Amino acid sequence: MSAKPAVREPLLDVRAVGAGYGGMPVLQDIALTIYPAEIVALVGSNGAGKTTLLRTLSRVLPATGGIVMNGHDLLPMTSDQVFAAGLVQVPEGRQLFDRMSVQDNLLMGAYRRTDKAAVARDLDRMYAMFPRLSERRQQLAGSMSGGEQQMCAMARGLMAAPVLLMIDEMSLGLAPVIVEQLMGVLSTIRDEGVTVLLVEQDVNLALSTADRGYVMETGRIVHSGPAKQLIDDPEVRRAYLGL
Ligand SMILES: Nc1ncnc2c1ncn2[C@@H]1O[C@H](COP(=O)(O)OP(=O)(O)O)[C@@H](O)[C@H]1O
Ligand SMILES: [Mg+2]
Known part of the structure; x- marks a missing residue:
């Protein structure tokens, strides 16, 4: 084999995605990249569009733009097909x-x-x-x-x-000691090779655990970067961490 420089291929590549409900746009120009075996946080206030983005990736909602996972174009797929391809959602409110x-x-x-x-x-x-x-x-x-x-x-x-596990509002309503256990599980499964998209209103919690993060406001990504960098970002701190 010839020596090639190591290129990190994204597991999920989302480009210029738009989606909404019945012709009413909610998501606009969403770009997001997730690499294998990382925990990525998607954070933002209630109503920012986080769940809508998860439902778009799961192909429950019609969308425009590009959604590619592991080289497969997810856009034309049904929700069953993306599930079979390894994109699995843990829905808000558990839905057991x-x-x-x-x-x-x-x-x-x-x-x-x-x-x-x-x-x-x-x-x-x-x-x-x-x-x-x-x-x-x-x-x-x-x-x-x-x-x-x-x-x-x-x-x-x-x-x-799953290849990519997307968890919607994992911590909502749970005691801190339980949340801490669940975060530990996320780190364990990440170390075992499962990639995680963690969707949270609790910005501090999600960014404290994640490797990288995206911040959403009114249907758009407004900040992104390494989680540590986002926690230190003055705008993020002012808007979400009450600092
Ligand atoms: N089923 C729906 N029909 C119409 N509008 C919706 C529906 N679900 C969510 N919305 C709207 O889409 C926007 C984003 O909501 P959502 O994705 O649930 O935000 P988040 O998960 O960040 O709290 C909100 O303005 C919300 O009112
Ligand atoms: Mg939500």
């Missing part, structure tokens, strides 16, 4: 199957996978990663605490063997 057990919720995450042995191994991995879920395998998901439900939603997403 409340009347199903924890274990059945996790197995639902793997419904597309045919390798039973690998699925069984991943189930064990999830129970090792989330001991609380292991103790509650047969409990109905809807009867658990908010933190346990978020663990279940994240584990269900991971059971799909």
Whole structure:
């Protein structure tokens, strides 16, 4: 093999994306790049357009522009097809199957996978990663605490063997001690090679964990860069960190 300089290929490349609801534009000229095995934070106030961007990437909403993941053009794909390609969303509010057990919720995450042995191994991995879920395998998901439900939603997403896991408002309404555990899990899975797009209203929290970040305001990206740099940015501090 010839010696080539190492070029870092993006995992996800989003260019000039626009989207909205029923002809009403919300997202405008969105550009975003995510590299393999990094945690990228997408932050902004309530109503900035973060969830709309996730739903656009998941191909739930019609869009214009370019969305390429791993060399595949996602724009013409259906939401099932992008899920099969490894783009998995953990939705805001968890959206668990409340009347199903924890274990059945996790197995639902793997419904597309045919390798039973690998699925069984991943189930064990999830129970090792989330001991609380292991103790509650047969409990109905809807009867658990908010933190346990978020663990279940994240584990269900991971059971799909994602290439890119997008988590919408992971910390919302949860106790700091639980949020800290979940952030630890994100670092672990990132180190195992899963790429994470972390969407948060809690700007400080997300930027403290992420490698890089994007700040959204009224449907546009207004700041981006290494997370540490964004936390130190005077404008970001004034607008979001109350400093
Ligand atoms: N289903 C919808 N129909 C019409 N407008 C919507 C819908 N969902 C969100 N919006 C609007 O899109 C904008 C962005 O919302 P959203 O993406 O949910 O923001 P965020 O996730 O950052 O809080 C808001 O102005 C919101 O009112
Ligand atoms: Mg949202």
